[in-house]
């Protein structure tokens with residue numbers, strides 16, 4: 046999905062919600078456990094209940110890889126079930142030397158080879174240019190670079206002082222030389238609200254993937270106040286706050302209700318900023 050198509054979907058659906066598909070088998074409702082693939086069944090019902098309220102889905106690969114071959118099958122089947130009008134993001138946070146990154150890129154972008162052709166992947170910038178460019182060889186695919194994460198541990202490295210700033214700012218400045226805002230997004234945690242104005246100085250046009258609202262306590266209002274652009278420029282993710290809204294038979298309706306609350310707040314923010 047291109048940048049203009051993404052913006053079109055945001056305006057059409059009046060939302061910039063990304064739903065995180067992080068299915069922990071210990072937490073999914075017990076009544077689904079008789080299905081051949083309970084995780085897939087869980088994801089399908091969440092997707093069916095929310096697809097008009099979001100513009101992106103983000104399976105986190107850890108929740109699938111942890112289950113070995115069965116998890117990989119759930120991930121491929123979930124990928125195949127994702128609606129075509131939503132951006133598909135694999136949250137894999139990969140980063141390695143060039144020839145290894147080539148293999149990761151093939152795993153998540155080359156549908157013919159692996160069964161998965163996600164639109165976007167999260168990548169760690171720590172190993173630099175040659176670890177990121179293999180993903181950019183895939184025309185039309187997005188690379189989402191970890192810039193300032195929502196985690197408390199972001200202080201350990203991301204705020205280290207550099208000449209004239211902090212490491213996370215240097216990451217954005219350097220990565221901007223690798224690709225344009227049509228191909229590059231940055232992860233910025235919703236818990237870092239005081240940094241959004243500053244980040245917009247370095248990344249005025251890039252979409253920001255923003256995890257950390259809901260379960261991690263970040264404020265959607267603040268993210269919009271300091272981070273929204275004329276094209277919206279935000280994909281705000283919620284995972285546990287939506288998918289585990291209930292663990293009963295009504296889990297999909299409860300997920301829809303939580304997603305609807307966020308969509309309505311997002312619509313108000315889009316109107317306030319005159320994006321729509």
Ligand SMILES: O=c1ccn([C@@H]2O[C@H](COP(=O)(O)O)[C@@H](O)[C@H]2O)c(=O)[nH]1
Pocket residue numbers: 065067105136193194195196232233234256257258259260261282283284285286
């Ligand atoms: O800085 C980051 C980067 C990625 N994540 C991921 O986003 C979701 C958040 O889940 P919630 O349940 O809404 O807290 C999850 O997949 C994380 O691995 C992040 O939280 N922070």
